[in-house]
Amino acid sequence: xxxxxxxxxxxxxxxxxxxxxxxxxxxxxxxxxxxxxxxxxxxxxxxxxxxxxxxxxxxxxxxxxxxxxxxxxxxxxxxxxxxxxxxxxxxxxxxxxxxxxxxxxxxxxxxxxxxxxxxxxxxxxxxxxxxxxxxxxxxxxxxxxxxxxxxxxxxxxxxxxxxxxxxxxxxxxxxxxxxxxxxxxxxxxxxxxxxxxxxxxxxxxxxxxxxxxxxxxxxxxxxxxxxxx
Amino acid sequence: xxxxxxxxxxxxxxxxxxxxxxxxxxxxxxxxxxxxxxxxxxxxxxxxxxxxxxxxxxxxxxxxxxxxxxxxxxxxxxxxxxxxxxxxxxxxxxxxxxxxxxxxxxxxxxxxxxxxxxxxxxxxxxxxxxxxxxxxxxxxxxxxxxxxxxxxxxxxxxxxxxxxxxxxxxxxxxxxxxxxxxxxxxxxxxxxxxxxxxxxxxxxxxxxxxxxxxxxxxxxxxxxxxxxxxxxxxxxxxxxxxxxxxxxxxxxxxxxxxxxxxxxxxxxxxxxxxxxxxxxxxxxxxxxxxxxxxxxxxxxxxxxxxxxxxxxxxxxxxxxxxxxxxxxxxxxxxxxxxxxxxxxxxxx
Numbered sequence: 001x002x003x004x005x006x007x008x009x010x011x012x013x014x015x016x017x018x019x020x021x022x023x024x025x026x027x028x029x030x031x032x033x034x035x036x037x038x039x040x041x042x043x044x045x046x047x048x049x050x051x052x053x054x055x056x057x058x059x060x061x062x063x064x065x066x067x068x069x070x071x072x073x074x075x076x077x078x079x080x081x082x083x084x085x086x087x088x089x090x091x092x093x094x095x096x097x098x099x100x101x102x103x104x105x106x107x108x109x110x111x112x113x114x115x116x117x118x119x120x121x122x123x124x125x126x127x128x129x130x131x132x133x134x135x136x137x138x139x140x141x142x143x144x145x146x147x148x149x150x151x152x153x154x155x156x157x158x159x160x161x162x163x164x165x166x167x168x169x170x171x172x173x174x175x176x177x178x179x180x181x182x183x184x185x186x187x188x189x190x191x192x193x194x195x196x197x198x199x200x201x202x203x204x205x206x207x208x209x210x211x212x213x214x215x216x217x218x219x220x221x222x223x224x225x226x227x228x229x
Numbered sequence: 230x231x232x233x234x235x236x237x238x239x240x241x242x243x244x245x246x247x248x249x250x251x252x253x254x255x256x257x258x259x260x261x262x263x264x265x266x267x268x269x270x271x272x273x274x275x276x277x278x279x280x281x282x283x284x285x286x287x288x289x290x291x292x293x294x295x296x297x298x299x300x301x302x303x304x305x306x307x308x309x310x311x312x313x314x315x316x317x318x319x320x321x322x323x324x325x326x327x328x329x330x331x332x333x334x335x336x337x338x339x340x341x342x343x344x345x346x347x348x349x350x351x352x353x354x355x356x357x358x359x360x361x362x363x364x365x366x367x368x369x370x371x372x373x374x375x376x377x378x379x380x381x382x383x384x385x386x387x388x389x390x391x392x393x394x395x396x397x398x399x400x401x402x403x404x405x406x407x408x409x410x411x412x413x414x415x416x417x418x419x420x421x422x423x424x425x426x427x428x429x430x431x432x433x434x435x436x437x438x439x440x441x442x443x444x445x446x447x448x449x450x451x452x453x454x455x456x457x458x459x460x461x462x463x464x465x466x467x468x469x470x471x472x473x474x475x476x477x478x479x480x481x482x483x484x485x486x487x488x489x490x491x492x493x494x495x496x497x498x499x500x501x502x503x504x505x506x507x508x509x510x511x512x513x514x515x516x517x518x519x520x521x522x523x524x525x526x527x528x529x530x531x532x533x534x535x536x537x538x539x540x541x542x543x544x545x546x547x548x549x550x551x552x553x554x555x556x557x558x559x560x561x562x563x564x565x566x567x568x569x570x571x572x573x574x575x576x577x
Contacts, residue, residue, distance in 0.1 A: 029246055066430040071558055072550040073577065099576040106575070107269045128576070166542040 016220035028062045029055065054064045067091070077133065077167070084171050100189035102128040106194060123199075135199035139170040139206045143217045148226050157226045171208050174199070181205060239277045243536040246273040246319065253552075257332045257366045258443075260311050263570060265484045269544050276535060278309065280525045281316040287521065288321070288485060293437060296479040296494050299517060302447070304525035305503050307568030310489045311443055312527055316489055321439040326484075327423065331363070334444040334483050335494030337469050338452040344462075349414050354454075360412035360469060364405045367419070374436065375399030378426060384418050386411045398422065417472040418472040424476060427483035438484030441477050444495065445488035448474055449513030451497050477516065488517075528565040534568070540574055548577045 007028065032038075037049075067079055086094040105128040113124045125131055144166075146159040161169070174195060180189040183215030251273050259267070282299055291298055291427050302310045317327050331337075335453040337359050347353040368375065378398040385391040386408065392401050398419065405415030427438035442448075448470055454462045464470045477486055490508045492498060505522060528536060537556065540546045550554060556575070563570040 072554045073548060073558070102576040106545070107265070111269050111271070113544060114269075126544050127549075129548060190417060 008030070017060055024062050027059060029059050031061050031064045031068070031076075033064065033068050035070050073179065075129070077136070080130075081171050085170075085175055097189050097192070101192045101196070102132070103192040104189055105131055108197070130201050133194060136170050136198045138175070138199050138211055140166040140167055140174060141192070141213050142166075143209050143214065144169070145213065145217055145220070146227070148223075150226055155223045155226055156216065156220050157223045158220055159227055170206075170210075173209050177205050177209070238411075240279065240282070241276065241529075241531045243276050243535065244276040246275060248273075248320070250319065253372070254319060254328070254370055255315065256369045257362075257480075258315055258318065258330050258441075258553045260315065262568070266384050266571075272536070275312065275316050276532065276539075277316075278313060278525075278532065280304075280309075280523050281571075283315040284313065284317045284523055285320050288317070291321065291485065291540045293483050294329060296482055297438075297440075297484050297486055299477065299488065299519045299520040300480060301505055301517065302487070302489045302525055303503060303505050303508075305527070305566070306492055306500075307566050308527050310491070310525045313523075314487060314489050316439055316442060318439065318441050318558045321437075322370075322567060323435075326437040326439045327427075328439045329367070329373055329420070329443060330370065330441045330443075331425065331473070331493055332366075332443055333443055333491070334470075334473070335447045335491065335496070337467070338450070338454065338464060339494075340373045340494060341454045344454060345410065346454065348411065348469050349417075353471065354456075354462060354569070355413040355468050357401055357409045358413050360416045361406055361409050364402050364412060364419075368399075368402050368406065375402060378436075380420065380422055381425060382422075384416070408530050411434075413463075415469040417468060420476050422470050424481045425509075428481060436483075440484065440486045442473065442477075442486070443489035444517065445477075445517075446490050446492075446498070446508040446510075446513060449510050449516065453496055470502055472533060474516065489518075528567055528570070530565075533560065533565050533570075536570065541555055546574055551577050 007042060011208045041207070045226075046077075068074075080089065082094045082098050085097060106126065109124060109126045109128075112119055113126055114122060141161065143158050144161040146155045147154050149155075149213070172193070178188060178191045178195055195204055199206050251267065259273075263273075263420055280302060284302075287298070287300065302313055314521060319332055321328050326573060338355065338422055341356055341359070342354070343358055344418075345355040345357060347355045376397045376399055379395050380392060380398065380401065381394065383391060383394045384401070386404070390404075390408070392404060399420075401415060405412040405419075406413075423438055427436065448464060450464065452462050452464055452467070454467075456462055465474075477488075490503070490505060492508060495508065498508060505517075506514055509517060537546075537559075551559070551574075559570065559573060559577070563573050
């Protein structure tokens with residue numbers, strides 16, 4: 001199902017219909033898990049939303065994954081992180097590790113908060129979600145390298161990255177660093193919480209890796225004109 | 230001492246345990262997650278709940294010249310039985326009772342690293358590590374009683390060692406901690422002495438004895454300990470369990486036995502069992518009978534509000550959505566069960 005124009009399509013199902021398949025005919029619409037949109041009365045809808053509602057009455061909708069929730073605590077970045085940490089399809093274990101990480105982050109920060117003197121209390125960030133997002137932002141590289149072939153040789157060319165790619169690289173570096181460089185006796189959630197706290201204060205191995213990438217890109221500045229996009 | 234004046238007006242409110250009490254009265258009694266919470270919040274707060282208040286009122290109204298009354302706390306998993314027990318123990322300590330707290334009787338019937346045949350009785354087995362640990366904690370809890378209580382009988386441990394009649398209890402306990410091999414017999418001797426001496430009245434320097442056992446259903450169940458020829462050990466064959474069973478029999482006066490059922494650490498029992506008849510079994514129920522059952526249930530709405538506000542006050546609920554819409558979700562997910570609520574709020 002390559003990208004044909006949606007207008008040409010008719011509602012058809014292939015002869016072999018695979019269940020739990022993530023590739024759909026573009027005719028299918030995305031599911032909407034948020035509750036507030038369904039509770040809005042008629043008057044508050046804009047024209048686009050009214051059109052969407054009419055479409056939903058006619059067109060089929062894709063099946064949601066098991067991890068979509070209408071809960072207020074749902075966070076797409078965290079879900080992506082859990083999926084990246086998952087091995088052999090054990091999502092329960094990966095999600096458990098993430099919740100233990102958030103808990104240990106919160107415990108360390110709240111303990112520091114309660115022991116700190118009155119003046120310093122406002123500076124300590126206790127929210128594990130805020131720390132997680134800020135740490136990931138600090139780890140995201142600004143510029144990346146692409147391997148481009150010119151005249152028989154491959155050159156590492158500095159290249160701008162999309163937001164998705166940057167987020168992916170930050171999460172990947174975080175997870176590989178915690179898996180490889182940890183002591184045999186420390187548990188994953190403990191090491192992850194240490195790395196996240198270090199990244200939040202812009203120290204630690206992941207930040208170092210980001211800086212090294214930036215330095216490589218800076219040193220290969222001369223090849224920047226090899227990029228054609 | 231306002232701790233003794235807790236009444237129905239204070240239901241749902243939190244009271245703080247002073248740090249000195251936490252170290253002396255509860256060296257080994259509190260649940261693990263609660264200990265982590267005390268460390269994080271830098272203070273230990275306990276909620277005043279209906280089952281604990283009921284127990285305390287029974288203890289106030291009981292007649293201590295009659296045989297000891299037995300109370301049994303039972304309820305669903307995670308509904309607050311151990312915490313109610315700890316609340317009652319704190320009350321007893323502040324009233325000056327001698328508290329005999331066994332934090333988890335399940336730990337004595339499983340995962341035993343060293344099993345020695347008993348010197349006192351050939352068919353029984355000793356557990357030196359568990360017994361010496363318990364004696365150490367008992368010493369921390371009841372410092373002031375150790376010099377006041379004198380032994381009524383002479384105890385001989387080996388050909389060269391014996392404890393004379395009339396020597397203080399502290400000497401016996403120290404002996405048990407240092408001589409690890411005979412520590413289980415020391416535990417038996419301590420229990421016997423306390424049982425005999427608790428019956429005296431207040432004028433002649435008597436004291437009231439509170440026996441608090443968590444996970445009492447392990448005393449009559451099965452064990453996972455095996456003898457050297459791989460045959461299983463019955464609970465009666467362990468000295469510690471044998472002596473505990475003698476404490477639970479109501480043939481002594483001047484105190485109370487407060488026990489908690491626990492499915493979490495129990496062996497060979499289904500996870501949906503929480504009623505006394507199911508967890509104690511025939512034999513256990515017959516030995517505990519007659520007892521006063523005290524049911525412990527999940528939080529009521531008022532208690533849930535109080536817990537929620539406490540977490541907010543201590544900066545524990547950090548998720549921005551947990552104020553309004555998240556509250557309904559938390560109630561739905563946890564069904565107001567205290568331990569599930571605690572685990573849920575840990576990462577929110």
